[in-house]
Structure formats: structure tokens, C-alpha cells
Amino acid sequence: MSRPGFVLEVDDRTPPLVVHEGLGFRLERFPLGTRVVYPPESLPVVPDVDEAIREALLHPVDADPLPTLLHSGMRLTIAFDDLSLPLPPMRAPDIRGRIIEHVLGLAADAGVDDVALVAANALHRRMTPAELRHIVGERVFRSFHPQGLLTNFDAEDPDGLAHLGTTEHGEDVEISRRAAESDLVVYVNVNLVAMDGGHKSVGIGLASYRSLRHHHNAHTMVQSRSFMDHTRSAMHHSAWRMGRVIKEHVRVFQIETTLDNDVFPRPYDFFQKREWEWSVRDQASMLAAKRGLAVAPQRLRHRVFHDLRSGYGLTGISAGEVEAVHAQTLERVHRQQLVEVQGQSDVLVLGVPYLGPYNVNSSMNPVLATCMGLGYYFNSYLHQPVVRRGGAVILYHPLDEGFHQLHHPSYVDFYEEVLAESTDPAVIGQKYERQFAEDEWYRHLYRTSHAYHGVHPFYMWYWAAHAMDHVGDVIWVGADRRAATRLGFRAASTLADALEMASGTVGRSPTITYLRNPPQLLADVR
């Protein structure tokens, strides 16, 4: 039986604790009394993955078994989550590929020949053939990719979109025409965090800018408290409304999977162990990694980290009707990630690691680091934020990776031109979002190259809107000062300096909480 997550209170016997900071980590001694939130250890995994998949497909929740939905002459579309999930990427074979093989097997048995596979990458970058192959597996790739039946979704293809109507709030629902015109859409998801899945899968993953702009904006994000809790997230409310419109037009067979917390493969598994329980071997690995990273050039460090592939275990799989499936999924995600925390604190400390959803095989630029820290990690709570209103957030990241010209071209201009003028999400959204969203060059790069959509950096900034609205002070430890200033934040050399700088906001002896992730955790703040 795995141990649940818990909250450590730092005392004088506590060793220095791991804090991730980009392409590296540090061992930090926290002030006495600091609360450190550890995620639960990995849940038990399903004993036989293929058996579990078959079981889910044959006995779905609130839906007919998949074989009964398949018949000759039908049009079947299999959509799947793109490379932003899971993090880090899964060691081959990817769970999505295994599920797709089963689905294709059933489809073949039923004599379905109009089958298309589409990656639900929304406004994310087009994946390369190699990246697609990694997700769907060699066999599926070879059978579908050369014929053009395994593609990335193109949200800017005027002929590839279908407008399904509007919600009762007047929100446009526009998704992939292929999916909209299919007799059945099978969606294969990896539910890494509570935010994923549900109506977010088809409703967002296969949607266009016209649809996305209704919930991806500063106003909605400030009202999503948090977007890891779909019952209290304005973004999810919107997506759920859209999902119901989709349900009227398209039959969706949702397959959701949940993974355990086995994020770091050996020899980096010391990252997911509790520091005082490190064995001699763990300590040696830690020291080797620390020394090695200290002398390695940035390129090499980038390579070391980005080459990591995790050997996740499958904790469960559910298939069937979207909302019913998602309820089961959330229950498992919570079991794996939820930690109860008593009350808010004055200061929240977060280590921003090397990887977020949008820099797989790419670089963590300052905008993405902000999104990772103030967007995803800050929002990893239920009920109320870990830090009190007006408190301070202290983040660790050097902010020095620069921009990936191939993947993030609009980010460079967003950073150089937009952030130079204002860092207020509402202001920049109003003033610049449309211009970036409709820019021909960005559109060209999104459609033909491997670039995130022109509007994507705005979304990153909106993810952080709730945090910026909630806290009084944001300080980056060990960050490039110019980058931090451009982002509208401050930089400190050490935690002690950062606390000193925050003392104007939170006083001399603030209460501090450190969320020790990754692996993922979700703080249930009571």
C-alpha cells in the first residue's frame, strides 16, 4: 500500500530539501516551521494493461460497449492528447498507442474502413512525425501516417472546421470538421492533472481560436478558482457548456487514463523520494547529478533533462460517456495527488522544473516559466489558494533559457513588444490579442512549421492571471534580473533575500508553505 501525501513541518533535524529550478535543482534549507507538502506515493497500478483496456472498452460507463458502436461504412475519428501530456513523456510504448491499437482492432473486426487519427493539439504546435510516432506507436504510425490519415489538427484550416452552434451564453462552438462529421469520435486521453479531460478533450483539443477565446481570456481565468477544480472553474463551466452542444451533434466515446506518480526514472528517482529517506545510492546519485549539472554547459543539461522518459504505471482507465468517465477519472487523480493542507500561509514557495506542457523537446522561456509557476503550480489547489490573498509567491527558476525560434516565434515578440509595454493580463489581452491571433506570419508558421499559434503566449499569461490578481508579491530566486523585470516581477539571489524583499508585504516572520512537486500534487486547502 502506498503512503499518502503529507505535510512536513521543518524542524532542526530536517535536511536540505530538493527544489527544482529549470535545468537543475538545489538543496534548500527552509526556515524552521516551513510547511512542506509532499505528494502521495504512487498508487498500485493495474496488473494487466491490455486486459484493463479491453475491459474498459467492453464495459464502458453510461454508454454502449464500443463494438456495438462500430459498423461497416461508418466514419470513425480517433482523437488523442498531444505531446503536452504526460510530463515528462512516457517511455515507449505510450498508453495512448496501446489504447488506439485496441480501438483499431475492434474497428477492423466491425469492418470500419473510414478511420482517421487526429492529434487534439488545438493551438499547440504541430508535432513532428517522430513525435506522432512516439505517441501512437510504430505500427499505427506506419499504417496511417503515409496515407495522411494520421494528422495534427489544424485550427486555422478554413475548410477543416465546423461551427456547431452557440451555447446558452452565446459562446461559439467550432471544432474539427472531420470530428464533427464522424459517426463516432473516440477520444484517447491521458489525465495527468485534474484540469485535463472531460469536455476539455474534444471541446478544447479540437477547437479553433473562435471557440477558445470564450474561455481562454483574463476575465475567465481570474474566475477559475482553481482550474484544477472544474466545479469552481469558469473556464471549465464554459467548456462544459460547449461540451453539451457538441454532444447534441457528435457521438463521443471518451477514454480516460490515469497514471501513477512514477515520474523520474533511475538514477533520478531520488527526486521523488523524501530526502531523509535517501539511501546511500540515492545520495550518491544526487551528488553526481548535482556536480555534473554544475559543470555541464546549458546544451548538455538541456539534453540530460529532456531525454528523460518516465516509466509511468497505469492506475486506471475509464471509457464511455464523457462526464461519467471524467467523474471516475477525477476520483483516481485525487487519490494519487490530493494532500490536505490546514489553512493558508503568507508565503508560497515553488520550484519551477525544466518541463511544462509547452516546452517538450523545446526550451522553457520566461513566459512559459511564469505560466508553469503562477499558472499550473499556483492553481494546484482545491477550495482556496495555498497562499493567502495579498501574500507572496517565491519561485525558483533562472529564466535564462531563451526562446525557441522554431516553436515559440510569437513568444519572442510577445516578450519584446507586449510585455515591454504592460504585464497586466486584461490590458494586453484587450490591446494585442487579436493582432497576434490573426497575424499572417504566425498563422503560416503554425500551419506549416512547428510553431505554437500566435495567440498562445497570451494564454500563458492568462493562466497566471488568477495568481497575479491574488498575491501581492512575486519574487524569483536565482533568476536573470532583466528577464524578471520584463515579466513585472523581482529577482533575488537566495531564499533569505527573497524573504527579506517580501517582508514589506508579509512581515518579518511569515508562515511559509513549499509545494514539493513534481511529482504532481493537488493541495486541498481547508
Place this chain on the structure above:
Amino acid sequence: MPSSESPSSPLSLAARLEGSHVLLTGVTGFVGEALLHLLLSEVPGCRTTVLVRARGSQGAQARVAALLDKPIFADVVEAAGGAERLLATTLGVLEGDLAAPPPLPDGLDAVVHCAGDVSFDPPVDQGFATNVVGTRDLLARIDEALAREGRAPDTLHYVHVSTAYVAGRRRGHVAEAPVEHDVDLAAELDWGLSQRADVERRSRAAEHLTKARRRAEREHGRAGLLTAARATEAARRAWVSEELVRIGSERARSLGWTDCYTFTKALGERVVEGWAGTHRASIVRPSIIESALVRPHPGWIEGFKMAEPLILAYGRGELPEFPAAVDTIVDIVPVDHVVAALVAVLAHPPPPGAPAYFHVTSGDRNPLTFGVLYAEVRGYFERHPFTTGDRGAARLPEWRFPGAPAVERLLTTSERAHRAADYVLGHAPRSDRTRELARRLDQQGRRLAFLRRYLDLYHEYAQAELRFSDRSTVGLLESLAPEDRERFAFDTAVIDWGVYLQEIHCPAVTEPVRAMDELRRARGRTARTRAREVGEQPGTAAFFDMDGTLLSSNVIETYLWMRLRELPAGARFAELARIAAKVPALVQADRRQRSDFLRTVYREYAGARLADLEQVVDEELAAHVVSRLSPDAVRRIRQHRAAGQRTVLITGAIAPLTRPLAPLFDHIEAARLAVDERGVCTGHLAGSPLVGESRAAFLHSWAAEHDVDLAASFAYADSHSDLPLLAAVGNPVAVRPDVALFRHARRQHWTIVDWTSPPSSVRSLNPAGGSGGAR
């Protein structure tokens, strides 16, 4: 002319010159201006006519009016009741050039000839023309005027301003007497005047031109043959003027003079002496004329004279040594002493047939040695250092006076090192560091050239151990009325060199430099690395080079990307090795001719299907092209487009490679691979590659066709071969330039920008398939 002598109470100079009419030459020069000022302010009864040549659109009258506008003339003009009034009464203007003097006005009592070439190293023909022919023709005009008026030769006094250094390379005591020499004046004059034609002819000789052209083509061939031709012609012209200077100096030295200046000045004196057989003539020989001691105000100086560049260079810490001995005398006189002596001489015409000689010098009675000069100048700069920029006071070199040979050795070694460094830098790969090194090296080079020029020039004077006797001048001074001795002071023995140098001369000389420094500081360090705003002008365009400007790559690299994609792993290595073996030949070709280089590389595409190449680019290489794009470059292109300007890509790369960039440009001009009927590349190009001058030619024709104003357009490029492209537009921008272009851009004050290419850490061809996947 009242010239009755009265030894008991000498007449004042003003009285002696009362009512006389004097012609002055050279009033737009330093000495002439001071002389005019002195005459106008202290001898108001004397009528003055000035001989001034028109310059450009400015006539003589206008030039004199501008002269009178200067602050030192303010009192004189006011006393006369305005410039017009002055010009109408006591001051006449005669327009004309000394190269062909005009007829002189009637009623002249005296002529003071202070015009002359002040440069020490004039081209030989110019030295003769100014100092010998000019004097001869002026004297001829005087004779003509006297004959016209029917006056006797002895009714006019000619005062000739020469230099003390006509003594040449003598040593020791120099008397106020004719210079002893037996040079054949007519023969030398003939020879000197014919030199220009001769040198021009020699400069056009085939063997000479071949050498110059080879050198120019080596350096500029990449930019194109016309650019090289222009450089060749510029080099020929430079050679002509250098050669004329060299010939002059050599001839002067072979006859015992220091340089062409003193040589022709001495011959000029001979002309005067010949004329003086029947006329009254005085020859005044000042030594080195520097700023005024008292009049018009202490420290008054116009332009830079002989010692100033050296003083300034020393103050900047750029003059490490000087090839003089500590005790060598440097003979300096203030300008007001010179002109006062001239007025005194003017008022005391010698008898006809016996020309009078006057040294206006300081060395005999009040010697200033190099040791003292150095100590005083150093003292001045220690108290008032230059504080250029933000580095504090410049460090002042300590002179040890090691003697001329040691200084020469030091300089020669430095020059050699500079040449070596320059060669190395010219062949170094480009980087920020090379550019910074080039900037520093060029600064060093300018300093060395400066040192070389001045040390060569002053070498002779620094060695001249001459003592100019000024007994006649002192005698003249003593014969003056007591009040004139005050008013027209020219006793150089009264000068306190410490006070003169530290409180008068150095402050005057450094003042304009300090003002300039102040200005520079006030202007601050404006960001040099920002290109001008794109503006909103319609009908303009922006032209971009691709490799190196927009992308961090080159033709070989792009070729390799394409080929390696198609090859299996084993063959890739073989291909890499094959290309590596060819690199030296390719580098050679690139240095010689950009188009040869491109042809060599494109030959490698023989046998590839064009459609395949395009597919490879679209599917695989687009990502590599885009990931090498500089974000700043893209932003700039988009700014131009947003401003409604057309954007054009000009590249020597093959057309398929430009496909990913197509949406950014209105027009793309790239190399086209020739294909046979099956669509297979032949390895040749469909047309000549667009490099060097053909880019400029393309620009002009494209601009004419699309009605684009090139003068308001922009061009962006990175290499020396793009020079014609950049020079064709009004707003050229050098982007991370190579050393040759960097130098050119700095000289021309072109914008230099630093568009960094992305420091992409992900460059593997297979981003998903990391090697660590299965660990």
C-alpha cells in the same frame, strides 16, 4: 612715402606709414589675418588692399566680409563705423589668385607677401608653383604696375615672408643673410613643374596598374569587379600624390634642405634677391609660429599649426616618445611678434639693391629646449588632463628621449605588428570578438599612421641644431620710438616659456578639443546598434540578404542538410568526409569570388530531382531554416511590411531553400538550379548567381520597375560582398558584419546591428527520439 630718418627722436611707425598704400597677400591665413588686424587697429592712416582669391561660390569681397565678421575684428570694424564703411575707405579688396596674379592697383607703396603653402610636405609641383612661380609672377605684376604709372623701381617696398628654416640641413649659427647655395633656379623650376605630368604618366603604366589592380581585387573582388576598379583608381590617385611628395622631399634632401617646403622657400628668396638688384626688398624669416602672446588676445590661434597635433596627441596619451634630444632647441615665436616685426620692417624700407634680412626667432637669446617644452606641456596636462569618455584622465607617457633611432625602431616594430595583426584578422572567422578587435586595431592603426606622418615630418626639425641670429631684428626694434616698442613688441627674449606654454598656448590649443569632448558627452552614448525607424514612407522597400543576415547558416551547411537527409547513416559519414576534404578549396573560392564558390557548391546538386529537393525542404528543412531565423530580423521585416513597404529577399542560396520564408517577402530573388527535361538538376545554375555588383544592378532595375525610391529604402546584409547592395540604398544596415564590411560601415557611419541568431539548444534532426528514452 615719408622716409626721412631722424635718429634723435624716431618717428612712430604709424606716422611713418601714414597715407601709404599697402597690398597684402594671404590675409585669409594665420599670419596674414594677424597682420591685417594689426595694421587696421594700430596704423589706421595706412590704406590696405588685400589680394584674396574667390573660393567656390564665395567671392573675394564676401570672404573678406566673413573675415571681418570674426570676433577679433569687432573693435576695428566698430571704430571704422561698420564693415561696409571700412571696405569703402581704408580697406580695398582685389580679387585674384596668386597662381595667376591680377594687375595690381595704382599708387602702391608697399607689398607684403605672406601667402604661401604652409604644408611641409606639398606635392613637388605645388611647392614650386606656390613658393617660386607665385613670387615671381607677383613681382612681375609689381614691375608692370610701376611701369604703368611711370614710377621708379625704388618707390615701392616689397616685404617677403619666408621661413627661418630656408637654412636647410645646416648646423649651428645662421646669420640674417642670403642662404648660400648654387642651385640652378631655372633648371629646378622646370623640373619641379613637370613632375606631375611625369608621375601621372608613370602611374598609368601597365605594370604599376596590374599590381594595384591585383591588390584591389584580392581585397574587394568579392564585392565585384567595378568595386575593385574603383579601389584601383583611388589607389592610383593616392600613389600619385604620395609619389609627388616623395620626389619633392628627395630632391630637397639631395640639395641640403629638410623638405620640399624649405627648398622651394629658399628658391623663392632667390627670386626676390634677383629682383631686389634694382628694388627695395626685405625678407622676414619667422621660425615656428604659434599662438599670440598678447594681441589680438593671449592664446589667439587659427587652425592647427605645427606643434598642436603633437601637443594634443601627447595629452591623449598617444605619443609615447619623440625623436629629439633633450637639449635640442625648438624655435617658437608667437604670431603677434611676427606681425609686429613685419609692420616695423614695412616702415623701414632698405636701400635698393641691398635687400634686408630679419629673423623673427627665439632660439638665440631665449632658447626653449625640447626638455623644457616636454616638461611644461606635461605640467599643463597634469593640471588640466583630458577627460574624454568615462575612463578618467588619460595616462601621460613619460618621455625618456632615447634618440631618433630608438624611436624609429619602436615605430617600425609597431607597424610591423599592426600589419601582421591586420592580416590575421582579415582571415579570422567573424564574431563579435573579431569585430571588437578590428575596431581596436583600426584605432591603433590610425594612431600609428599619425605618429608615422608627424615623426617623419618633424624628424628633421627635431634634429635641426640651428641657432638663428636675430641681431638685425633686435636692431630694428631698438630703433623704434619707445611707445612703439610697447605697441609693436617683438622682442622674443621677454617670453617666459613656462607662462606662455602652460597658461597661454596649451589652453588655447586644447579648448576646441575640450568643447568637442563636452559635446560628445552631452550627446551621450546613443545606442549605435539600433537601426533607424522604418518610417512610414510609401514607395520604398527593404532588401534583405539571407545567409548570415536572416539565418545563422551558410551555403555549405544548407547543402549538407539537404544531402544528409537523403542518405543512409553510413553514407552520411562518407559525405561529411568528402565535403570536409573540399573545404580548403571552397574557402579559397569564397575568398576569391563569391559566384565561383556558389557554382562549386551547386555542382554538388547534380542528379537530384528538383521536386524532391522542394519536398525535402517543405517536410524536413523548413523547421531548420525557421529555427535559425533571427527573431530581430523577422521583427524588422514585419515592421517594414506593417509600414506598407515592400520587402525583398536577395540570396545566393537556391530557390527551394527560401520557400519557408516566402510569406515574409513580396519578392524573392534566389539562385535557380538548371534542370533537364526530366526535372533532374544538372548541377549548373539557370542563371548567374546574384552576388556582389549584380545585386546592386538587380536592385536598380527592380526599383525602377516597381517605382521604388532607393534613396529612402533599406538594405540589410552581413558580408563584404554585399557592399554594392548596401551602397545602392539610402539606409544601409550592416548585420553582424565581417571585418571588411565592419570597417567600411564604420567609415561610412552606416548603422551596424547585432541580430543574434537563436541560441537554440535543440538541433537534433529527431526531436522526439532522444537517446535517453529507454534508460
